[in-house]
Amino acid sequence: MSTWKALTGAQAVAEAMRQANPDVVAAYPITPQTPIVEQFASFVANGIVDTEMIPVESEHSAMSCTVGAAAAGARAMCATASQGLALMWEVVAAVPGLRLPIVMPIVNRALSAPINIHCDHSDAMGATTIGWIQIYSENAQEAYENTLLAIRLAEHKDVLLPVMVMQDGFIISHGVENVEVFDDNVVKNFVGERKPDRYLLDVDHPYTIGPLALPDYYFEIKRQQEAAMENALKVYLEVGKELSKISGHDYPYFEEYKTEDAEAVIVILSSAAGTAKDAVDELRNEGKKVGLIKPKLFRPFPYKEMRKALEKFEAIGVLDRSMAFGAYAPLYTEVRNALFESENRPKLQSYIFGLGGKDIFKSDIKKVFDELLSGNLNPEEQRYIRLRG
Amino acid sequence: MATLQEIMAKPVGLASGHRMCAGCGIGAIVRTVLAASDKPVIVANATGCLEVVTTIYPYSAWKVPWIHLTFENAAAVASGIETAYRALRKRGKIDKDVNIIAFGGDGGTYDIGFQALSGALERGHRFLYVVYDNEGYMNTGNQRSSATPFGASTTTVPAGTKSFGKPQWRKNIVEIAAAHRIPYAATAADHNIIDLYNKAKKALSQDGPSFLAVLQPCTTNWKYDPALTMTYSKLAVETNFWPLYEFDHGKLHINYKPKNRKPIEEFLKGQGRFRHLFKPENKPIIEKMQKMIDEEWERLLKLEESGAVL
Numbered sequence: 001m002s003t004w005k006a007l008t009g010a011q012a013v014a015e016a017m018r019q020a021n022p023d024v025v026a027a028y029p030i031t032p033q034t035p036i037v038e039q040f041a042s043f044v045a046n047g048i049v050d051t052e053m054i055p056v057e058s059e060h061s062a063m064s065c066t067v068g069a070a071a072a073g074a075r076a077m078c079a080t081a082s083q084g085l086a087l088m089w090e091v092v093a094a095v096p097g098l099r100l101p102i103v104m105p106i107v108n109r110a111l112s113a114p115i116n117i118h119c120d121h122s123d124a125m126g127a128t129t130i131g132w133i134q135i136y137s138e139n140a141q142e143a144y145e146n147t148l149l150a151i152r153l154a155e156h157k158d159v160l161l162p163v164m165v166m167q168d169g170f171i172i173s174h175g176v177e178n179v180e181v182f183d184d185n186v187v188k189n190f191v192g193e194r195k196p197d198r199y200l201l202d203v204d205h206p207y208t209i210g211p212l213a214l215p216d217y218y219f220e221i222k223r224q225q226e227a228a229m230e231n232a233l234k235v236y237l238e239v240g241k242e243l244s245k246i247s248g249h250d251y252p253y254f255e256e257y258k259t260e261d262a263e264a265v266i267v268i269l270s271s272a273a274g275t276a277k278d279a280v281d282e283l284r285n286e287g288k289k290v291g292l293i294k295p296k297l298f299r300p301f302p303y304k305e306m307r308k309a310l311e312k313f314e315a316i317g318v319l320d321r322s323m324a325f326g327a328y329a330p331l332y333t334e335v336r337n338a339l340f341e342s343e344n345r346p347k348l349q350s351y352i353f354g355l356g357g358k359d360i361f362k363s364d365i366k367k368v369f370d371e372l373l374s375g376n377l378n379p380e381e382q383r384y385i386r387l388r389g
Numbered sequence: 390m391a392t393l394q395e396i397m398a399k400p401v402g403l404a405s406g407h408r409m410c411a412g413c414g415i416g417a418i419v420r421t422v423l424a425a426s427d428k429p430v431i432v433a434n435a436t437g438c439l440e441v442v443t444t445i446y447p448y449s450a451w452k453v454p455w456i457h458l459t460f461e462n463a464a465a466v467a468s469g470i471e472t473a474y475r476a477l478r479k480r481g482k483i484d485k486d487v488n489i490i491a492f493g494g495d496g497g498t499y500d501i502g503f504q505a506l507s508g509a510l511e512r513g514h515r516f517l518y519v520v521y522d523n524e525g526y527m528n529t530g531n532q533r534s535s536a537t538p539f540g541a542s543t544t545t546v547p548a549g550t551k552s553f554g555k556p557q558w559r560k561n562i563v564e565i566a567a568a569h570r571i572p573y574a575a576t577a578a579d580h581n582i583i584d585l586y587n588k589a590k591k592a593l594s595q596d597g598p599s600f601l602a603v604l605q606p607c608t609t610n611w612k613y614d615p616a617l618t619m620t621y622s623k624l625a626v627e628t629n630f631w632p633l634y635e636f637d638h639g640k641l642h643i644n645y646k647p648k649n650r651k652p653i654e655e656f657l658k659g660q661g662r663f664r665h666l667f668k669p670e671n672k673p674i675i676e677k678m679q680k681m682i683d684e685e686w687e688r689l690l691k692l693e694e695s696g697a698v699l
Contacts, residue, residue: 060465064469065466067469072431072474076469201431
């Protein structure tokens, strides 16, 4: 039996971790991820889980401990945000090459400088090229379900890659929602137990993990890592289908909202998609043919499927909550890439919004749609929403 | 007490055929520490000479479970392994006793790995951390570390017309480790295998973190005849350049007191990194070094005599 609980996004992820009851959790508190660590620590302190938790002295050691535990054979988890992800980056980048299935919730927060504790995606978008799977969540419910899905995806024998599960800092992590928490035993059966083929604590079968690899092998090892990413596209859908049986929800690569006959759509990640859906509803009531696409799986990026979904529209606005400074914004870049092979390329427009937690309103989204429908677009220009002059 | 022959006869987890330099002192340290464990061993290795020479893919000299992650986190990786061990044991997934040993060079320990080491010691994980201390970044060609001794010429603080090499003395890593109130921290040296073996045994018997700093002469970058590694290790101890001592639950015991302390020149001569000190104008530098060594020795004697707990 599912139960409905009033939970913040941070608590929802902690619920997923409680139900998965990992062997080891190593984490360092960082705003706005801290309530995940605090909530999970209280589960440990009260015997609600029997996880061994390591309260480390830095994020660098948080990920290092998590890697040590995962290599030793444990199901090991970590969680971080922003500066924490930046500090542990060296180790984060090593995890995919070691093929360790670590799941790490990320509470997206702007990167310094200037220092800012509020939401944008500059932390996770800086880590899109190193081989972590990335799933973005719109709300607490999605963050909860994506965390469960991520465990199975990471540990699948054809994948064996780490996964970041994103939620927006404060907007989701600290906002209370009504969250459907699935039955403990049902979740326990779904996530199962990690069964590694090789692990350090199997002392009768010693193995070497993390050796030096020179030009004769490094490239080949990295190619295998890419093959695992390709497999992740398929496994994501398979695991999603299994989770659907429990949740009743679908787990597509991206959500398509009122797009059937749309002329203009926006592509947008995470919590702002919720605001944007309201704007779409209101514009639909006014008879405007508008819709929305919300990518969930950002790495690996489903180029073919995205092209097929997007090429039928006349105009597309891509709203990024981070910049790539001197290049097209991350989500916009992928949308452009996806459409390059299309014979019927829609008109595109790149928008930047919400950096450092700046709010975005329905009225802003409506203005974007007005622009898209007006045809006043320049695909080589980056436009800024709610930026003060 | 094991004899040298008995220690050397023990099967250990590091195979021959690795790629250490001729005359390298690391092999003897690793073999001796591994021989001291009567339980299966899991090794976490920092980036450095030992990792590079034992594992070039697809080969591995390790016959025990072994992991290398990055440079500065062997202590954190060992923390994770030790925690996984407790978790899986509690859940009945494994049943064997093991010893977890981290190996790092001085760069990965005194410098870049210092925070991870301190964190692991403070949290009290049951593991042994061994630093093979060759007094600088020797894997990459002799750059200065905070373990590099006063007066040594390195590529990043070279001796020159306005420099006599490193102007600072080394960081006191063993006392810093002991100050975390861990059960056992000690120095050891490459040539004294029995002392190292006994210390490793003692360290592995503790119910908490333990720490060994083992002096490892480096033929390649200290620049001496490769046949003389053990000679230089011995001279380091006979000159009090590298005293042998241990902190057992915070209490100092000096394991070896040279009857006639040799002058520091005996250790310095023949090493390329100290060659410049023998120029007449650098005589005061050697005198200063001698004074620092003698003062440090006096301090250790007094600390031992006081019976104080660190």
